[in-house]
Amino acid sequence: MGRFWRLAITVLAFLVPLAFAQEDDPIKEAEKQKKQLLEQSGVLPSDLFVEQGEQLFRTKRGPKQASLEACDFGRGPGKLEGVVGRLPRYFFDTRQVEDLDSRIRTCMIRLQGFRPEEIRRSEVVAIAFYLASLSNEQPVTITPVMPQEKRLYELGEKLFYLRAGPRDMSCATCHVSYVGRRAGVLPYSDLLKDKRVASHWPAFRYSNDQAWTMADRIRACYTVLGMPAPDFYSEPIIALTLFMNVQARGSKMDLPGFIR
């Protein structure tokens, strides 16, 4: 762990001066920042999360003293390549549609014997980063075929357009109606038409030094709009993720993402 933290501090020291000299297209700008950071420090912060996640994944932990190596993310136990582009999907063992985060949690509970309240968010995120690294450059192939997946997709779409709260907000009010416009630093991404948007999660946000999964992104959108966020691992998050990931079908994943 000592090496991890030394690296983390080195990388952070390089992050501060990077906040200058902006490109207009946020995706190009992020690519530029990523390249600069790699040249200067030789390692990306997201790589550190990947490394930490791999340790957590491979180590025998929890009351059952098991690793997560037997976890099935949809391609069979231990088959990890490309799984991020196929989630959320229906799992027969839990009889639920699960996304990346909730599936990691399920395996921590079932394989390692953790109680739900013992599961640390930071560990789930690190493991998500590790799995993301094994899906890099692979295609998003998610297709709702099971009735449970189709049902959740439709509910996710409805939820995406649902306006509520003191500011009358929904996802669509910005990410459909005002795509490319700015209220603050970044232009609103086009969640329905730009396949690059959903295919770069989980991602490291270099301006905030945060490692986020799609669940964190969704929760922050709600909070910023003055609404309470849905609980982690809850169905509204999975439904919205399913709806958005299907919009990215066919794109090549850029994982872990590196964004502003």
Added chain:
Amino acid sequence: MRHFYLPILFVLLVSVSAQTGQPYITPELQQLILAGGKNYSDVLLKQAADQAMCSRYRNRLPPEVLGSFIEEQRKTIKYPADGRLMGDWKKGEAIYNTLARGNCFSCHVGSPLNIGGNVGPSLEKYGQRGTSEAVQKYTYEVIYNTWAYFPCTVMYRFGHNGLLKPEEIADVVAYLLDPASDFNTKPALKR
């Protein structure tokens, strides 16, 4: 003949339900939202009839519901007790430029204190319109309930949803219209 009447009946039923404000949240969607936790569902499940309408039509109301929608929104507008629609521009400046209050600068260009966004139209030198009663009233009403003018738009309905008091809205109107206001005397910050 039956085949001919059925579609007409359907259209009638749809238009009636649209006008009476049929809920957007089905029992199935309600179950999903409840799974998000109490704080989350408490807010989402309180969806109002007009919010439901914008959700159902994905923010583009069809002509047949537009008139009654606007009429309903207009009815909700309330004015300051003293009747003055232009208050104190200094107070309005604070509201306009504070993220957790008006947050106007995030979407509109015009403030000399913050770089404006382009989600909403530019309000640069808004005071050029003068301070006639009609201009004051229009500005006040758009801020109080923007859906009375722009149905289902993204801008918050500040008065209608209780985000700002009528007097506070009048302060923002003054910030925009008062010829002495920094909004009209100093250059707007732009990207």
